[in-house]
Amino acid sequence: MSKKNTSAKSEKLNVGVYGITGCAGCQLSLIFNEDEILDVVNLVNLKAFPFIKEVNIDEQFDCVILEGLVADKGDLETVKKLRKNTKMLVSLGACACTGCVPAYRHFTLKENYEHLLYKKMEEIEDVDPTPIDEHVQVDYYIPGCPPDKKEIITFIKSVAKGIVPRPYQSPVCVECRRNGNTCLLDSGKPCLGPITTGGCDSVCINGGFECWGCRGPTKDMNLDLMIKMLRDRGFDDKFIQDRMRTFVGLKLPMLEKVMKPGEKPDKLQTQFYGEKIYYG
Amino acid sequence: MEKKRLNEFLLQLSKSYELIAPVKTDVVRFERVKNPETIHLEKNAYFPLKEYFFKKEEVLFTFTGNKIQETTLSSPKRAFFGIRKCDLNAIHHQDIVFMKDTQDPYYIAQRKNSLLLGYHCPSAPSPYCFCGSLDLIDFFDLMFYDKEDHFLVEVGSEKGKKLAEKYGKLFSPSTRLMTQADKVIPGADRLDKKDISAFYDHKDWKKGADICLSCGACTALCPTCYCFEIHDEVKAENVNKGERKRSWSSCQLQEFTRVAGDHVFREDREERFKHRIYHQLEYFKEKYGVQMCVGCGRCIDGCPTRIDFVDIINKMEHGKEETESKN
Numbered sequence: 001m002s003k004k005n006t007s008a009k010s011e012k013l014n015v016g017v018y019g020i021t022g023c024a025g026c027q028l029s030l031i032f033n034e035d036e037i038l039d040v041v042n043l044v045n046l047k048a049f050p051f052i053k054e055v056n057i058d059e060q061f062d063c064v065i066l067e068g069l070v071a072d073k074g075d076l077e078t079v080k081k082l083r084k085n086t087k088m089l090v091s092l093g094a095c096a097c098t099g100c101v102p103a104y105r106h107f108t109l110k111e112n113y114e115h116l117l118y119k120k121m122e123e124i125e126d127v128d129p130t131p132i133d134e135h136v137q138v139d140y141y142i143p144g145c146p147p148d149k150k151e152i153i154t155f156i157k158s159v160a161k162g163i164v165p166r167p168y169q170s171p172v173c174v175e176c177r178r179n180g181n182t183c184l185l186d187s188g189k190p191c192l193g194p195i196t197t198g199g200c201d202s203v204c205i206n207g208g209f210e211c212w213g214c215r216g217p218t219k220d221m222n223l224d225l226m227i228k229m230l231r232d233r234g235f236d237d238k239f240i241q242d243r244m245r246t247f248v249g250l251k252l253p254m255l256e257k258v259m260k261p262g263e264k265p266d267k268l269q270t271q272f273y274g275e276k277i278y279y280g
Numbered sequence: 281m282e283k284k285r286l287n288e289f290l291l292q293l294s295k296s297y298e299l300i301a302p303v304k305t306d307v308v309r310f311e312r313v314k315n316p317e318t319i320h321l322e323k324n325a326y327f328p329l330k331e332y333f334f335k336k337e338e339v340l341f342t343f344t345g346n347k348i349q350e351t352t353l354s355s356p357k358r359a360f361f362g363i364r365k366c367d368l369n370a371i372h373h374q375d376i377v378f379m380k381d382t383q384d385p386y387y388i389a390q391r392k393n394s395l396l397l398g399y400h401c402p403s404a405p406s407p408y409c410f411c412g413s414l415d416l417i418d419f420f421d422l423m424f425y426d427k428e429d430h431f432l433v434e435v436g437s438e439k440g441k442k443l444a445e446k447y448g449k450l451f452s453p454s455t456r457l458m459t460q461a462d463k464v465i466p467g468a469d470r471l472d473k474k475d476i477s478a479f480y481d482h483k484d485w486k487k488g489a490d491i492c493l494s495c496g497a498c499t500a501l502c503p504t505c506y507c508f509e510i511h512d513e514v515k516a517e518n519v520n521k522g523e524r525k526r527s528w529s530s531c532q533l534q535e536f537t538r539v540a541g542d543h544v545f546r547e548d549r550e551e552r553f554k555h556r557i558y559h560q561l562e563y564f565k566e567k568y569g570v571q572m573c574v575g576c577g578r579c580i581d582g583c584p585t586r587i588d589f590v591d592i593i594n595k596m597e598h599g600k601e602e603t604e605s606k607n
Contacts, residue, residue, distance in 0.1 A: 039516035153516060161519040166511070169535045173495035177582075178336050178528055180327060182307050183497065185584045194493035194584060220534045220549065222493050229585065 013160050016048040016061045017092075018082060020075040021102065021129070022068030026093030027051045029146040030065075033153050040153055043160050061086035063159055065142075065152075069095040069102055070135055073125040083136040088159070091131070091138045092152065094145035094214050099250040101145075102129040107245055131250065140165055145214035145247055148200050168199040171218050172211050176202035184210045190235050190243060195221035214247040281431045285450045286424075290316040290361060292447060297359035297395060300332065310360070321426075324364050324405045328503030328578060332358065333390045334374060337527040340386070340510070344521045353389035361397040363420070365465065366411045366576035368398050370503030372419040376568050377506050386526075395439065398423040404467035408577025410590050412469035416574060425462060434458050468575065471590045473597040476561050480554075484599075488592050489550035491585045496530035498556065498579035498587075504572050507531055531556055557589050 019027050031037060031052060044063075048056035064086040070076050083089055094100035105113055106128070118124045132138055142155055158165045172193035173183075179202050184191040191210035193202070197218050204211055217223070230240045244252055281289070290299060294314070301319045303311045307326035313319060342349045363371075371391075378387035398420040401409075421440035425432040433451060435441045444451055479485075499505040509529040514522035529536050532553070537546040546552045564572035580588050 036516045043516050043519065154513070157514050157516055157519050161514060170530075170533045171493070171495050173493070173497055173584075174500065174530060174533065177497050177500035180309070182326060183582065183584050194495045218494075220494060220547075222549070225491060225493060225585065 012043070012045040014047050014060060014062045015044040015156070016056075016058075016064045016082070016086070017046070017051065018048065018064060018066050018078070019051060020066065020068035020078055021071035022093065022095045024051060024067070025146040026067040026096075026144075026152075029093075029149045030152045032149045036153055040156055044156060059085050063088045063090065063156075065090045065092050065156075066132060067092040067096055069099055069129050069131050070127060071102060071129045072127055076127060076135060079132055079135055088139045089132075089136065090140045090142060090155070091133065092142050093147055094143060094216075094247050096132050096138075097141045097143045097251070098216055098248040099129060099131045100214070100247050103131065103250050104245065105129055107249055143197065143215040144200055148203070151199060168197065169219055170198050171221070172196045172198040172200065172202050172205070172215075174198055175200070176205050179206055181205050185229060185233070188233050190230055190233065190239070192226070192244065195223060195226045212246055213244060216248045217252055281424075281433050281451050283430055286431060287316040289447055289450045290319070292450075293359050293361075293395075297357050299359050299361065300329075301361040310362075313361075319362060321362055321399055322405070324366075324401075324576065326501070326578070326582065328370065328501060328576070329360065329363060329367050330370065330374060330503050330506075332360070333371070333387055333394075334378065334506055334508075334528075335386070335390070337525055338386050340524045340526055342521075342523050344518075353385060355389050355393045357393045359395040359397060362399045363396060364399060364401055364405070364411075364576070365416055366409075366574040367503050368396060368419045369411075369416045369574040370576070371396065372417065373504045373564070373568075373570065373572055373574070374506055376570070381568070395443065396421045398436075400425045400463070401465045401468070402426045404465055406577050406581055408580040408588070408590075409465070409468040409575060410471040410577060411575035412465055413471035413474060414571055414573060414575045415474075418463075425458075432456065432458070432462070470594070471575065472594045474561065474571065476558070476593055476596075479593065479596045480558070482596050484592055484596055485554045485557075486550050488587050488589060489553040491587055492532070492549055492553050493584060494532050494534065494549055494552065495584065496532045497582050497584065499530035499532055500528060501578040501582040503576060503578065504560070504574060505530070507536065509536070531559070553587075557593075 017027060017030065033040070046053070047061060048058060050056050061082075064082050066079070066082060066089060068075070070079055091097045095102060099106075117126060140155070142152060144151075155165055175198045176193055181202065184193070184205060189210040191205065192213035193205065193211040195217055196211050196213040197215045200215060202211075227240055231237070290301075290313075293299060294316075299313045299316075300310050301313045301316070302308045302321065302325045303313060303318050304320040305311075308320050308323050309327050310325050310329050310332070339351050341351055374387070375391065378384040379391065396419075400423055418436055420434075420436040422443060423434040423436055425434065432454065433444065435444055499507065507529050508526050510524060510526050512522050512524050514520070531537070534544055534547060534552070537552070538544045546555060560573035561571050564570070580586060580590070
């Protein structure tokens with residue numbers, strides 16, 4: 001075993017874990033794998049992980065896992081540089097995949113948030129908060145706010161083993177019923193589980209809290225029906241729209257079609273990322 | 281058996297068996313019971329029993345490179361009490377799949393030492409029940425018929441007979457023979473047409489599919505559905521080492537019909553919806569000679585939008601009569 005490990009050292013995957021604007025919760029999710037994190041550090045050549053590492057080598061990666069979204073010029077430069085330096089770029093977490101809460105700014109008028117921007121800190125050059133794939137090509141997405149901790153490790157293991165990471169595209173309900181939960185929609189809660197991609201082990205519903213859709217829509221979701229069900233349960237369109245936009249507003253296709261026209265900026269591509277969602 | 285003797289019987293039984301029976305929590309569930317007084321017999325359980333035999337997730341074997349290490353299977357001694365006729369038949373149908381058609385060691389290990397003690401519904405416990413419309417059989421070790429002040433207990437197997445003899449003190453012998461009338465469950469025959477082969481191209485399937493979220497709740501709650509998927513989980517210390525796991529899946533998911541070459545062969549929601557109903561009422565019968573559906577109504581009760589396929593089929597049947605009579 002030890003012999004194999006030393007000979008394979010040069011063949012180890014060069015991995016970098018970075019974060020741009022975000023809460024760092026997704027990087028923490030990775031670290032929270034206490035039982036396996038040391039094995040993972042051995043499994044790959046962890047060249048850079050500025051969040052926990054003192055010495056970081058900033059070039060030539062096989063795989064870069066990137067948390068956060070582009071919110072200022074500095075982020076944009078980081079993203080472009082990392083893309084140039086890596087063979088595979090992975091969006092980690094809802095901000096990186098869909099824009100999440102920071103991108104909610106797109107759905108409100110400028111007057112509502114302008115006074116909150118950094119007026120006194122002029123060195124921060126603000127840009128419209130956007131997910132990574134609006135700027136560079138992304139190869140894989142690990143969605144969730146935050147992603148399931150086991151899922152990030154499984155992803156790294158798959159890449160290290162050389163298998164194509166397997167996408168998980170079934171709705172949250174599948175795991176939810178498997179976990180022995182009854183339907184929250186039946187008790188009148190606005191649960192978005194039926195249209196949301198699972199892989200989270202229905203963690204919110206296990207705790208009695210409805211799904212907000214942080215992992216993004218399933219490929220074959222029945223959005224019209226979901227909206228009808230929420231309306232039938234007494235939720236108004238403003239509420240439904242707000243709830244659906246919270247985590248995936250920028251990437252929820254058709255929402256504008258089904259509901260009242262929103263303020264979605266034209267310059268954003270409505271690229272559907274469901275195809276590449278990863279879960280192991 | 282006198283009603284007050286039941287708890288005594290179950291308590292004694294629980295000394296040598298793990299007793300599993302319906303208990304009311306937020307809904308009624310089959311759970312390990314220590315105190316028989318907590319058993320709830322008014323309503324049927326929201327979740328089926330199948331998870332005790334066909335597990336939600338099962339480690340099939342562990343591997344290191346190409347070497348396979350089989351998992352050791354334990355055979356717990358379990359007594360299940362309060363199983364309705366529908367669920368007993370569901371166990372029978374899963375036995376066909378996992379014990380007759382194939383010899384599934386994982387299922388057999390869980391199933392082998394189980395005791396099936398039925399409870400015959402005095403009336404349909406849910407408005408969605410339709411077991412009376414299907415050809416259900418007697419399949420139990422002991423069956424308890426609720427007769428107001430006492431239970432009539434019918435012996436259904438050698439195992440059941442031995443059990444009744446062992447606890448003979450608690451039972452009083454009866455010469456009464458069970459009649460067909462005893463076995464009818466009032467209010468549970470709402471499916472008007474069992475043979476749905478003629479309706480395959482009927483346009484009304486779309487009505488069900490339109491209000492389907494493809495969430496898979498129906499198949500997870502179905503006591504007979506047995507589709508699964510298999511995946512590997514490798515270890516970080518050595519990615520050539522790991523476990524192969526089997527877990528429940530559902531024909532309602534687009535992902536389930538994805539095959540090699542990234543081809544999805546039932547892409548359309550209506551096709552998937554229809555496939556489930558046809559598998560339940562037609563395909564299983566073609567293969568094993570018995571309809572798979574047992575009429576428990578869980579797939580309707582647990583559906584977020586309450587898609588009632590029984591109602592859809594009934595309307596197809598009666599719609600047909602209307603057009604025929606018009607002609």
